Amino acid sequence: MELTYWWILPLAALALVIAARLLIRRRPQTGRPVAHGERLTDLPEYQNVLRRYKATLVLAVALGALFLAATATAAARPAQRTTEQPEIRNRDIILCLDVSGSMTSTDAAIAKVFQELARQFDGERIGMVIFDSSSVQLFPLTDDYDYAAEQLTAAQKALDSGAGSFFDGTWNGGGSSLIGDGLASCVQGFPDVDAEAGNAKRSRSVVLATDNFLSGDPIFTLQQAGELARSKNVKVYALNPGDFDYGDQADQPGGQLKAVAEGTGGTYFALDSPDAVPGIVQKVQETEASSYLAAPQVVVSDSPALPLGIALLAGAGMVILAWRLNP
Amino acid sequence: MFIFAHRRTLTLLDGEYGSVFKGRSLDFDELRSYVPGDEVRDIDWKATARHGSPLVKRYVAVRRHSVLLLVDAGRNMAAHAASGESKKDIAVDAAGVLGYLACRHGDDVGLLHGSALTSRYLPPQSGEQHLERLLREVEAGISLDGPASAITAQLDYALRYLKGRLLIAVLADEFRPDAHTEMLLRRLRARHEVLWLTILDARMAREPGNPAPTQEASFDVGNGQRIPALVAGNSVVRAAYATAMRKREEERSVFFRRLGIAEQSVGATGDVLTAVFALLEKHRSGAKSAKDSNRAG
Known part of the structure; x- marks a missing residue:
């Protein structure tokens, strides 16, 4: 708590002293002169009433002083100075889901989690791409959360049942699970860094769910797609439900995925069951949140409530006393 | 109308009253x-x-009584009277009426006035000019910033320094007489003829019962104490004051009756004439009856 115009307080005190001195100096003996005042003042009834009257006056003076002090304090603008570190919520997230047969349950879990999250989003944008041998953009980056939630619900249902027109367009390429192509098309879903200077500060992440079992001949290898992601400042968070690596060699599918993910600044998670998805997404959210805190800001906010409240009470008390003193 | 003297004059200079010396004046x-x-x-x-x-x-010398106006000239007399006028005005009026009656009767009029600090004596002389001077003296001597009142100081002065029989007319206010005052008055009464005119002080609180209009604040000229209107207007205080005042008035009349001094109170300049006449009448009849009872005893 500090005072913005602290110099008002000494000014107010000075004004009060001057006013009091003028008042005392300019007050002659008023009223009618009366002799033998002891006719009245010696009465015990008079002394009782006078004592009460004096107590009321003292109370009124105290309330007046309190009122003046409170209003002077309020005039000096008491302010609360706080240091805030606002969380910048301007992430862009693209869900990049491999919809090959082995992945559907994990995809459903991811869709379900993001469907929940989309309801709480504020400022974030979310998009979704599914791929198998070719990729399909279900919906581009959007902050229309109702629409996103609707799409995610539909996706979750389709992924759960594993059939329907939902997967149309994902088998147009040769082979299946062309992960490099899928990731590349997800990364392309973000607008260009240079084209939109304003978007440069938005964090970009891809939640990539795949088992990295490649069959076919992709246009982009996984490493090339990772390069592309890094050049566009996109972090890749890889979720692998089927990490069946033998040993720690880097050429194993899981190892490759891990290398790519970590190469973009993201993380690699090996999933044991779809139930672990919410926890992992939570973790991703948290790392994102902590890495996107803005610079500390000093916020000065006026807080006149306390002195003004006291002034209000004191003023009300003075009005009541004035009413009592002037029946 | 004149100030009646109960005792016959003993000197040649006693005035137009019953005298042991026969003969007409100026003869x-x-x-x-x-x-x-x-x-x-x-x-x-x-x-x-x-x-x-x-x-x-x-x-045969002109036989005269001497009338002494004994006036309280302290600052109490500058305060308000019951009517709201200054008590000084009432005192000057009453002194004027008494002095004029004495002048018309051929008596000398003197003045003894003062406060707690000083007493000033102007010896009796004849003539309206002298009376006029006395009244001016009274008028000029009383002010709010003057010294405090003490009528006992003037009574003491009269006892100490004034010789010869005098008709003393005291003009004072509603002070509360104590034992010392009573003793002084008893001695004064034995030596001179004393009449007492009480000038009523301002009412401090209104009568209980009537809805009080906004009452003005007042201050005690004796000690400068302020009397807030709100406190004086309190119904409990007003009732207590009314009771106390009745008791005080009763005490005063008992006090003067016990001393055998005619006493009359006056609260407004308009009432001065009737009050003075009532006082003179009371003095004549009251003291005569006292004398009769003495003679009987």
Whole structure:
């Protein structure tokens, strides 16, 4: 708590002293002169009433002083100075889901989690791409959360049942699970860094769910797609439900995925069951949140409530006393 | 109308009252032989020439009473009276009426006035001019920033320094007489004839019962104490004050009756004439009955 115009307080005190001195100096003996005042003042009834009257006056003076002090304090603008570190919520997230047969349950879990999250989003944008041998953009980056939630619900249902027109367009390429192509098309879903200077500060992440079992001949290898992601400042968070690596060699599918993910600044998670998805997404959210805190800001906010409240009470008390003193 | 003297005058200079010396005033009385010390201008030259030795004319001197106005001139008298006028105005009015009556009757009028600090005595003299001077003296002597009142100081002065029988008319306010005052008054009453005119002080609180209009604040001229209107207007205080005032008035009348001094109170300049006449009447009848009872006893 500090005072913005602290110099008002000494000014107010000075004004009060001057006013009091003028008042005392300019007050002659008023009223009618009366002799033998002891006719009245010696009465015990008079002394009782006078004592009460004096107590009321003292109370009124105290309330007046309190009122003046409170209003002077309020005039000096008491302010609360706080240091805030606002969380910048301007992430862009693209869900990049491999919809090959082995992945559907994990995809459903991811869709379900993001469907929940989309309801709480504020400022974030979310998009979704599914791929198998070719990729399909279900919906581009959007902050229309109702629409996103609707799409995610539909996706979750389709992924759960594993059939329907939902997967149309994902088998147009040769082979299946062309992960490099899928990731590349997800990364392309973000607008260009240079084209939109304003978007440069938005964090970009891809939640990539795949088992990295490649069959076919992709246009982009996984490493090339990772390069592309890094050049566009996109972090890749890889979720692998089927990490069946033998040993720690880097050429194993899981190892490759891990290398790519970590190469973009993201993380690699090996999933044991779809139930672990919410926890992992939570973790991703948290790392994102902590890495996107803005610079500390000093916020000065006026807080006149306390002195003004006291002034209000004191003023009300003075009005009541004035009413009592002037029946 | 005149101030009645119950006791016969003992000196030649006592005034137009019953006197042991017979004869009319301003009358030639006798011739007698000159005694050293007589005024030379009193010598009757023709008679001296006839007689052979110096003879002086003797007149019966104008017989006069002396009326002394004893006025409280402290700052209490500058305060308000019951009517809201200044008590000083009432005092000057009453002194004027009493002095005028005495003048018309051929009496001398003197003044003794003062405060707790000083007492000032102006010896009795005849004439309305002198009376006028006395009244001016009273008027000028009383002010709000003057010294405090103490009527006992003037009573004491009269007892100590004033010789001869006087008709003393006291003009004072509603002070509360104590034992000392009573003693002084008893002695004064034995030596002189005393009349007492009480000038009623301002009411401090209104009568209970009538819805009080906004009452003005007042201050005690004695000690400067302020009396807030709100406190004086309190119904409990007003009731207590009314009771206390009735008791005080009762005490005062009992006090003066016990001393055998005629006392009358006046609260407004308009009532001064009737109050003075009532006082004179009371003095004449009241003191006579006291004398009768003495004679009977």
